[in-house]
Amino acid sequence: MTLRHIVVVGTGATGLGVLETLRRGGCDGQITMVGDETALPYDRPPLSKRFLTGEWNQEQLNLRSEESLSELSAGWMSGCRASGLDTHQRRLFLDDGTAISYDELVIATGVRPRWLPLTEHLDGAHVLRTVGDAIELRQALTDNPELVVVGGGFLGAETAAAVATLGCEVTLLSSEDAPLAGALGSEVATVLAARHHQHGVRIEQGRAERVSLTPDGSVDGILLEDGRHLPGKNVLMTIGSHPNVEWLEGSGIPADRTVECDERGQVAPGVWAAGDVAAWWHPEMGRSVCLEHRTNATEQGMNVARSILGQPPIARSVPYVWSDQYDVKVQVYGFPRDADSFEVVDGNLDDGKFTAVYGKDGVVCAAVGANMARSLRPLRTHVAARTPWADLDRLQPAAAAN
Numbered sequence: 001m002t003l004r005h006i007v008v009v010g011t012g013a014t015g016l017g018v019l020e021t022l023r024r025g026g027c028d029g030q031i032t033m034v035g036d037e038t039a040l041p042y043d044r045p046p047l048s049k050r051f052l053t054g055e056w057n058q059e060q061l062n063l064r065s066e067e068s069l070s071e072l073s074a075g076w077m078s079g080c081r082a083s084g085l086d087t088h089q090r091r092l093f094l095d096d097g098t099a100i101s102y103d104e105l106v107i108a109t110g111v112r113p114r115w116l117p118l119t120e121h122l123d124g125a126h127v128l129r130t131v132g133d134a135i136e137l138r139q140a141l142t143d144n145p146e147l148v149v150v151g152g153g154f155l156g157a158e159t160a161a162a163v164a165t166l167g168c169e170v171t172l173l174s175s176e177d178a179p180l181a182g183a184l185g186s187e188v189a190t191v192l193a194a195r196h197h198q199h200g201v202r203i204e205q206g207r208a209e210r211v212s213l214t215p216d217g218s219v220d221g222i223l224l225e226d227g228r229h230l231p232g233k234n235v236l237m238t239i240g241s242h243p244n245v246e247w248l249e250g251s252g253i254p255a256d257r258t259v260e261c262d263e264r265g266q267v268a269p270g271v272w273a274a275g276d277v278a279a280w281w282h283p284e285m286g287r288s289v290c291l292e293h294r295t296n297a298t299e300q301g302m303n304v305a306r307s308i309l310g311q312p313p314i315a316r317s318v319p320y321v322w323s324d325q326y327d328v329k330v331q332v333y334g335f336p337r338d339a340d341s342f343e344v345v346d347g348n349l350d351d352g353k354f355t356a357v358y359g360k361d362g363v364v365c366a367a368v369g370a371n372m373a374r375s376l377r378p379l380r381t382h383v384a385a386r387t388p389w390a391d392l393d394r395l396q397p398a399a400a401a402n
């Protein structure tokens, strides 16, 4: 299929998914990849896991080898930042003043971490999004093996786990009753909190007000809104993210926060968005949904490419995220947040090996497993089908049989 020029902005997992699917789908036109990072496309999940603990080196993060990338015959503009867009003239502007004409443009610029106010340039204050962030954090912990993690979501909890296994002194600050209590419910959060305690991680509940400094200006912990002080020479902020959308200002693209798309990822004629930066309309849920998850990044990238090629999308899969904490691999299908019912259907919580289903308004809304991938997999269909909670008995033999 001949398409003249497709430009993909963002060279992470989403951008790569777009490129590969275009070429595999027979696109023989010009494709230009624009990204402000200089490294080859790399995977972010290991940054808070095996890369942080030193088990993996930087090369192992690469999503593809240089050779495989060159076979995709794309033009790579690495270290280039998109700074503006004219959707009428179909032109993309870069911060070095270059303008690039396109026929189709894909926005895959992801998100960047939020910082506590006035912390961005402090020694000892960290975020974790890029390979550079991970290298810096690892070095800082070698020099001063103390860390206060602000934020008890997936990223905070698994970074605390990784850093604790390195023998560092770790405090994990969560605004909820326990880390991940909101995302996974109190039952599963309690299991994971017990693992943190076993590994010496101190869990505190509260809200960070600001980073505290010594008289000479070095970080020495976090001051909480209630006046308590959590000491630590390093502070990691995992308190949410900002989508990278500023460069779209004035383009007419609806991007107050995330880029608002239809259910195929289209934003405007010739403009698409996918991955962490995008919120796709979800017809079954009746609202836009933004999923900052790795599997979603690739799937949406693939689906945008298929739409550009005029091919039907691959079926939308059930939202999926995983998290590794110590010896526990947690896998999540669907949306456990705000569930009103919870039941373990296989294994048991105390062993840290179980599958559980979550219900909301009388239907199954999510399934979560810990170290039980085979037992969990069949439950996906019940999440997708929104099986009535009253039919839960039916699920138990299904799970046990696997």
Ligand SMILES: Cc1cc2nc3c(=O)[nH]c(=O)nc-3n(C[C@H](O)[C@H](O)[C@H](O)COP(=O)(O)OP(=O)(O)OC[C@H]3O[C@@H](n4cnc5c(N)ncnc54)[C@H](O)[C@@H]3O)c2cc1C
Pocket (backbone or CB within 6 Å): 009, 010, 011, 012, 013, 014, 015, 034, 035, 036, 037, 043, 044, 045, 046, 047, 048, 080, 081, 082, 083, 108, 109, 110, 111, 128, 129, 130, 155, 244, 247, 274, 275, 276, 277, 291, 292, 293, 294, 295, 297, 320, 321, 322, 323, 324
């Ligand atoms: C430490 C960490 C651990 C994670 N662990 C998990 C996990 O265990 N499970 C899971 O499901 N998900 C996990 N995630 C989330 C997952 O990695 C993301 O969902 C995924 O990487 C999103 O890919 P993306 O391509 O949409 O965005 P990104 O990977 O952020 O790629 C966007 C790219 O665009 C570039 N860019 C931004 N603005 C511009 C611009 N103006 N011009 C040019 N380029 C620009 C960015 O620098 C970046 O290179 C983790 C994320 C992090 C950071």
